[in-house]
Structures are given as C-alpha cells and as structure tokens.
Amino acid sequence: MLNYGLWHLPPRQGAFMDEYGILAQGLGKQFDDFWAVRDVHLQVPYGEVLALLGPNGAGKTTTLRMLTAVLTPSRGRAWVAGHSVRHQPQQVRAAVGVLTEQHGLYKRMTAEEYLYFFGRLYGLDEPVLSQRVEKWLRFFDLWPHRQRRVGGYSKGMRQKLALARALMHEPRVLLLDEPTSAMDPASAYRVRAAIRELRSSERAIVVCTHNLTEAEQIADRIAILHQGRIAAVGSPEELKARLGPPEFEVVLGRALNGTLPDLPAFVEVTHVGPDRFRFRWTRGRSGQLNPLLLQGLLAQGWPVLTLAPVPRSLEQVYLEVVGHDDA
C-alpha cells in the first residue's frame, strides 16, 4: 500500500527518485467545474507493471495524460522518470513512451517512415535510429511489412506499430492506454505477450485497461480508479483479500434435503445448494480449522466428496470497489 511518509521527503532527494518511475501525490485535474481526477496517489517502481482499472469516465486517460505532461495538473504533483510533470514537461515527454487510446498513425506513411519520423522527433541519431527501427519492427513481426502504407495495416498491426513508436527512444517509463481495445483475441494475445516481454528492471509500465483478465495476466499490481480517486491498489492477491475471509465449498455424496449438518460456531454459511454448501470462518485460520470441520462431518456420517476454496475473481473485487451500478 501507499507509504504516505514518503511525501514528506524533499522530492529530488533520497534514493526513491531512482527507484520509482512514477510518483504522484494528490494529482487532480479540473475541466471547467468538473473534477475528472480528484486525488490520485501512485507510486510505480522500475520493474513493475501497474494496471489502472476503472469504469468509463473514472479518470484513467486524464491521469495518464497528466503523467505524460500533456495535461497540466490542477493540483498535486508528480514526477515521471525523475522529472516534475509540472515544471519539466518537455523532459517528461522525452522520457516516457506513450501508447494513446487512439493509435494516432499517419495512414499515408509506411511503417518505416513513421518510426523514422518519431525517432527523429525524439532526437535519435541516424545510426541508432536505423538499429531501433529494425529492432522494434522485428520485435513486433512487422519487418516484412515495413514498406507498406499504414493505411493498409490490420488493427493488430497498427497497434503493434503504435507500440513500436512508443518504444523507439527506449523510455524508462511506458504508459499504455487501452493497448488491446477492440482487438481480436489473437492480436490482443500477441500485444499482451509483447508487453510481458517489455517488462524489465529498468522500466516502469502503467497499463490502462477495462479488461480484468488482461490486468491480472500482465500486472504486478492493480489500481482501481473510481470517481477520480484510487479506490483500491495492490497485487491481484491483495485485492482479492479485500473480499474478506476465503470461502470454501463442501460437496457431499448425498442430498442435503433442507437440513445442514451440525457446524462449529465460527462457521458462517454463505450459500446452500442441493448437495453442497459454502461457508467461511469468522475466526481462526482455515488451514487449521478445515481438517477439523471435515472430521466433524465424517463423524456425523456425511459422505464428503470435496472441500475446496471457492475461486475468487478480480471482477468480484472490481464490482465491490466501484459498485454494480457504476460498473
């Protein structure tokens, strides 16, 4: 979780500046009378992939745009790759790679021309530029199509080219907004695989997505943004722990017929089926108590087929955090 004590340190002193790709404190953005982002605290160390989840209008894209210094925060402060987004916007922009929600490709250019153009804009020298163009086009399997106009590319190819553009200057911070949105499963899989490959100890990556499975697959930590605030943050396991004590399901060898077995005092039954019931322990550790429960059931003559934890999904966490209506 967040270490708020961190913010009392002078911002450019201490080792944490070298450890964190992104540090944001109380970031907020107001458009006219509307606060799109209210109070975002984030810290993303190098080597970590953070997924930013949230319903439409939660402020994900606005947060990302503030972190790329395209939007100036109305309040709060943030450092990206060691530069202040408020006071050093150009350095921030030079240090981050951005995949925008709309890929923003020039359709009359070839893939090669496009990457050369952006590489030069980022100040890459010609020999390095040629190497990088080849490297990233090969990485995304676009090398054979480099002379084709981008207008003729498929959606997946375009997204990969946009990713290649974001990586041309090999940024230490990578901000990806909906990298697999509206892509077919095969293309999305390839892009996800690419993101996993891009993870390194040298790079901090933030991925904005609506896709919970994707977030779980590629992210080390997940932050759920709701109504302009970070409503929950942690690893997928930590977030799932928010749902309370784990739930277990007992499947019996015969029907319950409306009568439950005698259960210990600290068992809370959450669901009853024809031949099964779900429960959770209100006290104690399930690892120690489950064998005792099993013994008790068998002693009462109930044929127990299985006793297993009920799998929890990130979706449940998400719905709990943002509420069913908002979701």
Next chain:
Amino acid sequence: MTTLEARALPGQRLRAYAATRLARWRQRWQAFRAWMRPVLLIAQREVQDQRRDWRILTPLLGLTLFFPLLANFTARRMVAYMERFDAVLIAERLYPFLLLVVGFFPISISLVVALESFAGERERGTIEPLLAAPLSDAQLYVGKLLAVLLLPLAGSYLGLLSYAGTMIWRAGWRPDPLLIFVVWLLSTVQALVMVSGAVVVSTQATSVRGANLLASAIIIPVALLLQWESVLIFWRQFDVLWTVVAGLVVVSVLLVRMGLAHFNREGLLGRDLDLLDLRWAWRTYWHAFTGGATNLKEWYRGPVRESLRALRKPIVLAALLALAAFGLGAAWVARYPWPEFQLDPERVQMLRAQGATEMTAWGPLTNLGSWEGWLGLWWHNLRAMLLLAFLGLFSFGVAGLLYLMVPFAILGGGLILAQRVLGLGPGWYLLGFVLPHGSVEIPAILIFGGAVMRLGASLATPARGQTLGAFWLHALGEWTRVMVGVVVPLLAVAAALEAYVSPRVAQWVLLRLLGGG
C-alpha cells in the same frame, strides 16, 4: 566597441575578441538549428503527406500550371481586342492585375490545408502522439505553419514566374521590376496572413467542419483586400501596394503571436462540442463585469478601481501617443502658410450687442446650451468610441488607438491655427477652447484608449489555461466594466460641460480677444 578602439587594440586582443563573438554566434546558430530540427521534421512530414494526397495536389497543379497559361491567353486576347479601340491603358493595367490573381489562386489552397492542420489531426486522433512528443508549443505551431505554407507558396511562385515569363516573352510586356517584386511580396504576405489566421482557427475549432465554418472570418477580409488591391492596380497606385505589404506583415506577425499565445494542448485534446452555450457565456461575461461585487459601492471600490489600476501602463502609453499626435498635428499645420483671416466685424458687433448670455444666437453655438445639445454631444462621443473599440478588436487595438489620436492631432493643429489666425496664445487657446470640457473628456479618452489597447492586446496574450472564448469574454467583461463605470459617466459630464460651460468660456475668450466684454 568602435572601429577606432578596435584598431587601437593589439592584434592578439582583437583576434580573441573576434573569436569570442564568433563562438557566441556559432552557439546561437547551433541552438537555433537544434530548435528548428523538429520544426522542419514536422513541416517535412506534412509536406510529404500533402504530396501524397491527390485532393490537394490536383487543384494545386492546375492552378500553378494551367491557370497562368489561361491568364496569359486571356490577357493577350483581351489586349488585342482593346487595341482595336485604342484602349491600350486597360491592357497596361490588366497585365499586373492578372499577375496578382495568378499569384493568389494557388495560395487559396493553403487556406484549406491550414484549416485542417490541427483540427484534422485532432479528428483523426493523430494529434496526441505529437503532443506527447518532446516538442515545445512554439515548435509544433511553427512546424505546422511552415508545412501549410510551403507547397501553396511554391505553387504561387511558379505561377507568377510562368505568367510573367510568358507575358514578357510572348506579349512583349515590359513591367517595372519593382511592380513584379511588390506583387511577389503581396502574394507571400497574403499567404502568411491567410495561413496564420487559418491555423489560429484550426487550433481553436473542435472539428474540420467547425474550422471550415469559421473560415469566413478569413475569407471575407481577404476578399475585400483583393478587391482593394485590384482597384489600386487599375488606378496605377502601385506605391500604395507597399503600404499594403507593410500592413499585412504587421497583421501576420500579430496573428502568429495570437496563435502561439492561445495554442493550448489541453484544449486540443479536451474540447469535443461546438455548442453555443449562451448561459455560460453570459455567466462568464457577467462575472468579469461585476468582479463578484454585489452592490454599486462595492463595485466601484473593488473591481473598477482594480481595472483602472491594471490600465495604468496602457493609459500612460495612450497619453504619450496623444502628446505625440498633438505635436505632430501642430507641426503639420505649421508647415503651411495660412491666409490672413478676420472675423466679420459686423458679426462681432452683433455678438457684443447681444451680450455673453445670448450665445445661442451665434451661429456655430446654436443648440449647445440645451439638453438636446448635451445629449447630442454625449451620444456622438460615445458612438465614436464604440466604433473605435470595434476597429480595435479587429486590429489588436492598434487601429482603435490610432484613430483615437486624430482629435489630439486636430487640437495640435488648432493651436497653431488659433495663433496664426486669431493671435491667440497657447494658454488662452487651451483655456478657452480645450480645457473647460477637455479636463474631463481627455482623461475619458485616455482611459478608453488604454482599455481598447488592453482589449486588443488580450487577443495576443496567453490565455493561462482558459479557452479563447472564455478568455475573450473575460477581457470584454473587464472592458465594459471600465466603459460603464468610468468612461461613459465621464463623457456625460464632459458633454454637459461642453454644452453649457465651454461655449460661454469660449465666447468670453473671444470677446476679450476682440477687445470687447
């Protein structure tokens, strides 16, 4: 360092000095080149994009290659026809007129491309990666500006060359090289004005459609300008074309400055709707006008005083300009000898007889000592100021302010005239004819001048995160605050003085001068 000092220096010191200067220039040149690198990259990419778009290239090629030939053919046929009636003069004027047209037509394409520059990229979603690149606002803006200018300008130059070349070669036209040069300059600055205006529109519009709809703000003034230029050419007022070039250079510089000042990355990404929100507009304006005050006393003590304080510098500048205009007026009138002039002795006798109280009987002062006279004077001054404010809005405050200086120049001229004709000293002139109402009217004019200057300049001032609309409404609110709170009441007082007091004082001075009273 003067040349003499440099000569006095030993050779070594001189060389060191030269080397330092050279190094500094080299450094500046390097910095400029580094700054221009992304600018040229953006321009290059855009030009490449335009070259690949047949919808831009086809009309451009047509206007560059075909149209000059057509103009050439038309001119020669027309001249041949006119010669039958010995109307050589028309032919003489037709050649440069068509040169102007041939130079202008390819430029019209630049308007289409420029209107699309930012709004189109925004619509296609290609603007965000550019905005996220390490470029300053100025680099992005200048890059776009160059890009939309280059191809149409190249077309225009080719057209001019082709038309002038064939006319000289085939029709034996022998134009004044300066005329060719001024038309070439006109084409260039017209393109610059149109493009810089269109890019401003493009940065502020939410869509290409919106930008096209707003383009009338450029097309109408440019169309009028072209008509005026044509008239100048047919009247053979070629010298005036130089003034037009100078004026257009100033306007294009101001437009580029305005575009840069209001270039807003957030606006480019954030604005989605073109709705006319009158309630919001009124609220923004009213808030700026009242400054949050709830009653008149509070309004005068707070926002109005604050506005006047903010106008200190523009008012001082307006006062300096007024002084300069006064001096220029006096100097200009002093250049010319004036005929001896005497007041009609019979009229003077009549005036003496009627006495100072019956001034209204005297022709020039008829209707003044009445409330209609007061109202008429007040409304006249107010109307003139509103017109100047309107002019100021379209010229970044410059035209409004310059016209405002005309009365001061007339006053300056009047000073010399009064001395020459009536033998009136400057003190009597000011006391008798200027100060009675001018003591109130002149401050009102200067405050108005400062406010107009500020209103006009606000268009070329960074909007600090506001949209151009909000910023402009705010500036307009502050301007009307000064007008309603200070200028209009002062003008009313000045008109009352001018109607009731000034004529009496003027009459008294005249009577003293004529040895009566």
